[in-house]
């Protein structure tokens with residue numbers, strides 16, 4: 001592998017984040033469940049985007065950018081963390097945020113992540129469902145350039161081969177913690193959306209010659225479609241790390257049974273999972289990603305698809321700030 005530590009990076013996260021056992025949840029599910037607490041990465045309340053932004057901001061700095069532009073749903077956690085990173089490192093921030101069908105009425109437009117985006121001083125471009133985010137962002141980039149700015153476009157979720165390096169690093173961190181704590185795990189479970197977290201994690205495990213399986217629970221598409229997305233990105237990361245892309249063969253697993261009617265749309269199982277983890281472990285999940293991933297983990301344990309007594313590492317990718325946009329659902 002290319003010398004990973006020499007790839008440009010800015011330190012933002014409070015890492016290593018804790019890796020901890022969840023005794024009450026484990027008892028309830030009949031498996032040993034550990035949480036990797038990436039909800040504690042620090043930036044703007046934490047979450048998985050902090051690690052991606054460490055590499056993306058280093059790239060923006062190398063390119064002498066002065067403004068960060070990114071795209072997401074109205075309650076995007078990625079947008080919130082990008083806005084905070086922009087504030088911290090002195091960039092302007094323009095967020096292209098789109099309405100999401102089937103989401104709550106009361107607080108979705110002014111609470112949760114959106115409230116925080118405003119606090120961090122980001123400029124918000126609110127797009128209707130019918131508008132094309134990518135085309136809008138391209139026009140915005142051109143306009144900023146014509147005004148003499150140097151904008152840097154971060155893709156949805158920070159999920160390109162640069163941002164995903166944050167999860168290569170996280171995989172190495174997890175393996176170190178498992179070794180130090182003398183824990184063996186059978187699988188890592190996480191929410192997968194724009195794919196960079198799962199792809200980066202797998203690339204890191206592959207680089208370290210670990211064969212721990214990584215199960216992605218999808219939040220917006222079928223398992224098959226997600227598998228293609230993660231696999232494509234994983235191969236791109238492996239190439240970037242000078243590793244053989246054939247090492248990706250057979251590594252991506254995605255389950256699309258728990259995303260409900262679509263991205264951001266609540267399911268009863270998500271609400272139950274968020275409530276149970278709060279009441280059993282005092283840990284807040286989120287309504288869009290980790291709540292659905294946990295609903296999947298719980299159901300797969302109940303069905304016996306995940307073997308009783310097995311050891312599962314749940315990657316808590318953050319997002320609890322979004323709960324405040326979903327008050328009426330809870």
Ligand SMILES: Cc1ncc(COP(=O)(O)O)c(C=O)c1O
Nearest residue numbers: 077193194195196197289317319
């Ligand atoms: C809280 C949370 N969990 C998980 C994810 C999914 O990560 P990825 O988009 O890298 O698949 C996101 C992405 O926005 C997120 O905000």
